[in-house]
Amino acid sequence: MNMITSLEQAILPLNSTMQDAINALNISTLKIVLIINEQHQLVGVITDGDIRRAILAYHGLNSAVDLIMSHKPVTAFQGDSASKIKHLLEVNKLLHIPILTQDQRILGIETRDHLFGVGKLTNPVFIMAGGFGTRLRPLTSSCPKPLLKVGRKPILENIIESFSSFGFEQFYISVHYKADMIKDYFGDGSTLGVDIEYIEEKTPLGTGGALSLLPDVFEPVILMNGDLLTKVDFSELLAYHQEEKAAVTMCVREYEFQVPYGVIQSENNRVTNIVEKPVEKYFVNAGIYVISPEVIHKLKVNEYLDMPDLINACLANEERISMFPIHEYWLDIGRMSDFERAQSDAINFF
Template sequence: MNNWQETLLRGESPIADAVVRVDTYGIALVVDEAGLLLGTITDSDIRRGQLLHLAMSEPCSKIMNAHPRVSNHGQPPAHARELMRRHTLFHIPIVDEAGCLTGMARIDEPWAARAEDQWIVLMAGGRGQRLRPLTVDTPKPMLKVGDKPLLESIIGNLCEQGFRRFYIAVNYKAEVVKDYFRDGADWGVEIRYLEETSEMGTAGALTLVPESQQQRLVVMNGDLLTKVNLHHMLNYHAEHKSEATMGVREYDFQVPFGVVNLEGHRIVGIDEKPVQRFMVNAGIYVVEPELIAAIPRGQPSDMTTLFERAIADGQTTSVFPIREYWLDVGRLDDFERAQTDFRKVFS
């Protein structure tokens, strides 16, 4: 990689600077004043920092991988490529005997080819009760945000990332969705339909995926306006060797009163209008076929039940913190906000 110097940061540099480099180059390299490699930062490191509620002003040394894999200066390029292939890395620093950075190797992951083989299930069967009267004649994913249906924006964004194969789960006003998208040819994609005869829940709809297609699936609610990078989510899922990964979003709630802290009857402190932070389900998932095969047939089942069952069975589950734009268009005020945000974020 010829421009590897542009990825460099000091340990005291803010996380915000690391975000810019990772979004531009895929990695940030942390060095000291002598050029000694102190660590690396990738998209996954930034997202793990989110789980710790680290502010963008915090030093990037708090999220860096202080023990990265490296290739030694003078080794043939094939050595670096083999390390990246073996450990599913896209970049690897090259250092001299003293550990000082001398370069960086990069392998271009064939994301487009991999994305073309990945099936994405979009959930579009709900009744959208909280959006009535807008959804009396139109299913929620087909409501227009900007100049196009919400579901079309979702498919368009995923097309830009290279994804081409979609299942759409339909039930309420199914013909509206099917008549609009048909087989997807107008968008250069393949669309098949999972037709629910009754409401089956998000997980229950996955049982309609033909057995021949029972592979790892990306599942996404059809009422989301988001720029989430699914490549990063799939990499994160693989990196953590998860059977199921749930996209999550930080949600802040400010208590509108002073919270009194007690020990028995004694007041030991007062927090004035504290802010509580939670990680909430963002409606985007990656699920391995073994979990899909275990979903009960012929009865409603939701994704929270799937995760609870996986946890009870000792399966590995992970959360993927979403740092990109994300909005659940579930209520009338969300729908109004989506109209404003669409012009800013998607124009």
């Protein structure tokens, strides 16, 4: 796809909806949506992070883009030097910047990748692959769950290849149950073009406790359960975490269920309203986190700690915990029905 086509796909009129913006972000390679008025002037931009924050604010897919866009985006102008545009990208920690004429019409988009070159990400990825997979027995009686095949590849190989496609190349895999099978299959990761080291839990330490076994880290770490499949953009997740200046960023999914009865609202013993079969919505943990190095440095080595306890400790210290809602494909392969669904999904997604 050439730049002109991608730019055209990234431009939407002001009367568009959030669903239109999501579609444009998925189609265009530029990872930004430009909103224009009837005079074809730029009036706002929408990034992946804006979509996530809109979901957290319970904006519906039919919400107007005017409600979720950034109304005062950083821009450059025709004739600005490359060094000036680089400075704007660096100072504002941007991935892209619109280039405008003096009357605010769009000429193009300059990107960090184009000006600085596409580089590998040095942030470590920590994958939890030590569980017993008891709910998938008998499949896991002789094979660890991360090595069960979805389509033609093991679950864990799909995960590593997904991260690699976004520029991640340093992996730590926590192993316990049938650890040698996982190590024998992936080795040092060279066959996949990545570097893999293994963290061996002599006894299960919980997700938070396993983090304490990592060597010194100085950048945010992405932590993920080794039985998940998703099409989330991990580079956008990392950028969101840094933008939020969070100690921990949790990926979440919107979960809804319908109460099968009429729900009574009341004050004391007086009925104030009755709602017939209401739909309740919650954000639930999606098993993917970004953790700042300062949090990891505080952990006690080899001490059992679950992620809820780690997050609650951060909250007690008044550290910022952010949510990153996933609207892309996501599947937790926890039960046999999930594994069967993954096989059919593999045709379309993997």
